[in-house]
Amino acid sequence: MHTVGFIGLGAMGAPMAENVNGAGYPLIVYNRTRSRTEPFAERGERVADSPCEVAQASDVVIVMVTDDEALEAVLEGEEGILAGLTDGTIVLQMSTVTPAGTEAAAEAVRDVGGRYVDAPVSGTVGPAEEGTLTVLAAGPDDLLGEVEGILAAIGEPIVDCGAVGDGARMKLFVNLLLGDMMGAFAEALAFGTAQGLDYEGMLTVVEAGAVDSPLFSIKGENIAADDFEPRFPVDLQFKDLRYAVEEANDEGVPLPQTAAARETFSAARGMGHGGEDMAAVVKFFEQVAGLSVGDSSES
């Protein structure tokens, strides 16, 4: 069985690594903040001092870091992956990065004889723990076949998105829709609240109709509970909307609703809610219109 290196044991990475390990793969892990490796050490898994060391000891190196810059750093930094990569080793890139970022990483990996899979995931901490993330896999078919067992430990379904870069593009596609839906839901709730509708009644009607969506059920409850702990913060959702509009602009595709959503998320950030969960975009409407959304007792 392949030895799997895992770099990046954050809120998402740690449970993903656990699931890979739970499926029987021996691990060698690395994290910048070393304390996050302790649970793995306690289970008897190996802890490395650098991405380079991980690369030297692995058949497949999973990277799960925050953004393009972090990916470049763990790859190309001193003591980086590239410095330790053995011929034929697979870098399985699962972070949310830009198409350009993942394409550049793929080229760098191939230049030193490695192989590369672009496979970001869609989902939050819950699905990461349950092993039910959507895996947006992109790369040559034989390579996808080779890492299939590992991916299956992390999520389901595994969607074949095409060539390297298309995983990142698919992630942007779904997050564009996610941001637009969150913004639209906030508008609808503000509208209904202003009209005096009962909050629980609104959620019931949404769940009973064609517009029903897990997103609305989860965020609807969070708003009612005044719980804005950041599962996916306004700042990150905003970044994705921003990036999606940029890419669309390059393609000559107008996105008027997405552009409007982006400005609403921007306003929510301007009002100080950037670090809260994306559902906090509703606070923009509450503050502008003097509403208390989610407060059933009030209506």
Place this chain on the structure above:
Amino acid sequence: MHTVGFIGLGAMGAPMAENVNGAGYPLIVYNRTRSRTEPFAERGERVADSPCEVAQASDVVIVMVTDDEALEAVLEGEEGILAGLTDGTIVLQMSTVTPAGTEAAAEAVRDVGGRYVDAPVSGTVGPAEEGTLTVLAAGPDDLLGEVEGILAAIGEPIVDCGAVGDGARMKLFVNLLLGDMMGAFAEALAFGTAQGLDYEGMLTVVEAGAVDSPLFSIKGENIAADDFEPRFPVDLQFKDLRYAVEEANDEGVPLPQTAAARETFSAARGMGHGGEDMAAVVKFFEQVAGLSVGDSSES
């Protein structure tokens, strides 16, 4: 068992009336175009020559017509419901009308000694046939209790929305969200298509994630099949977005995404797609950006 009058045997009304009849209620039906009453005559149900005649013979009169004007006509016209209403008869208004329209109708009904329930439905022809429409019931509790059996024959759940007028408001709330979601889905699909993503792959990713929704599954398939037969046409969805923004403006609630969606639907109408299904809003993006959304063979 109550005798139920049913006025308005259109695409929605006819299956609703059948379900009421199927639950054991004897019917007396009326439709402006008389041919639509034939299936009911064949089943042995009574056919009336006017709304007035329906009102005279019924304990509960269901009205399922197209808009405020039609509602006013069947109520207040010569040979209208009001002319035949017996003391205590219930008018069960289920059409999609404005809050002001249903409130005015309620007042007119009460003025002649009738009772009034505001209960529009959310859903399309499929759920109407299956008896699974969402019923947005509003009115006094005892009245809702009295018509419960009839409503249960038509749909599930029956959501208690509050006082007369709130059923219409709830309908507007959910249709605002519906329009925003359809517009957002069209933008996302145009974006993904322009990026070269596979259409089936996009649908799979949507269905696997928090953004999953019956709307996206249905409209996603329709677009792929180039099927824009109007289940709910662009013109009607546009009308609801327009009306929602108007109402929100009266309440001081800004709706930037909804306003953008409204203009996109307006553009789709300007381009000649008003009579097609709401999913045809995607054609705006196709025509502007020279894309063919839903054509998997092309990507």
Place this chain on the structure above:
Amino acid sequence: MHTVGFIGLGAMGAPMAENVNGAGYPLIVYNRTRSRTEPFAERGERVADSPCEVAQASDVVIVMVTDDEALEAVLEGEEGILAGLTDGTIVLQMSTVTPAGTEAAAEAVRDVGGRYVDAPVSGTVGPAEEGTLTVLAAGPDDLLGEVEGILAAIGEPIVDCGAVGDGARMKLFVNLLLGDMMGAFAEALAFGTAQGLDYEGMLTVVEAGAVDSPLFSIKGENIAADDFEPRFPVDLQFKDLRYAVEEANDEGVPLPQTAAARETFSAARGMGHGGEDMAAVVKFFEQVAGLSVGDSSES
């Protein structure tokens, strides 16, 4: 010389009436709040007790009231203009009303044998006092010729807009542009302020370029002076944007920027600035982004 009746001596109407009088026309005036007629009584002009009395005594009756409802009231109310109109008397309608409102008024006037000119004005109190309002004249050429001297006393240029109704449409056209420009100016100033640019420097650059406009010079100074006394309040500008989008929707013309401006003005109203001058739309941006626009000492 024609005797001119003048109904509506508000902030705009009073100086307009004075200019008509100053050009040599004898007046008979009416105002709901009678105290506003006193300056005219003191000059020896006749004061009427009702619109009807004005109509009986005039060759031309100018109406300058607030909206469609007020126009309908002075025309069709008991003691209204129609009750006193002599055959061939001209009603010169100069209020800002809807196309439908002015068309209905024209029909009512013609039904009793009167003649009708649709001639709203563009401009604020300053131009009203100076007799430099833009007159948006619409109606048959011979009628426009007959009232030319009166219109010339009120403003310049007198633009021939076409048939009755087109004056109102032209007013909406120019106020749509006005609202969009005010909103765009507020965005630009918020942008520049956030970037640390000097406020006076921004105004200088605007005045030196192709974007120069009297609007920006006036509102730029008002914002610097924190002067939001309502020359044209947010509420009225909002109403015009709202109405313009409605009309455009009827014509199948999308107006995405205007729709966005409308929502920004809506937000400014939601935040409590509806009664302030339209320049107060800048406060929306100040409050969202924590800026102080117009404060040169700060930058």
Place this chain on the structure above:
Amino acid sequence: MHTVGFIGLGAMGAPMAENVNGAGYPLIVYNRTRSRTEPFAERGERVADSPCEVAQASDVVIVMVTDDEALEAVLEGEEGILAGLTDGTIVLQMSTVTPAGTEAAAEAVRDVGGRYVDAPVSGTVGPAEEGTLTVLAAGPDDLLGEVEGILAAIGEPIVDCGAVGDGARMKLFVNLLLGDMMGAFAEALAFGTAQGLDYEGMLTVVEAGAVDSPLFSIKGENIAADDFEPRFPVDLQFKDLRYAVEEANDEGVPLPQTAAARETFSAARGMGHGGEDMAAVVKFFEQVAGLSVGDSSES
């Protein structure tokens, strides 16, 4: 009198260089496409083979190139300005570049002992020929004083915008407003045309009111003449709107109208009008709504 180097003899640069020369300054010019230097050679001015040669022979080096990349190339390329810069020589940067681009250039110039002025211009070819560009000057006061005579030959007014970088920021501020106004004008004209208003009448009303602006007079005539020769093309205006929204997003300032304008310009590009003058944004509305804007004969 200072010897002035001039790098970049494009449509804007050539007349600017002529005006500097006309004010008495001896020139040494460089252009990538050498043919553009011929008129200067014919007048007896010196032509250099490289930016380096220009720098060696000048007291002040004006750079007027297309974008950040071109600026970096003429500065830091082999045979670039930095390679020939003498201690104390002034680089007078007048291209439209980003704040970050001009700040990086300033640092590079200072690193080799040079001095740096950030002075982009606002205006098109006409004002460039007439020496009436608005100069957005930024840098230390003593330096601005030293180049005052040169700047005065190029334009008027010379607005002191602050520190290096603020010239670029001011340019973005005014171009944001320019794009929003052009988009708003297109919407207003489409609206009026759809309502049947006479095109010349609309222009007259605009010119008579608070919304009057040189931009509207020029573009109004261009549209009537069906003249979309690119003075400032859709592509460049779009780029500025795009960049402005990006910068505003970094500052937490929402720009809903500008974002909507950006998508309209994006749509105009998608429809193939990117290379035409910015006024061609009106074609988006014409194509969507089936209108012919500017065609007075039609109305």
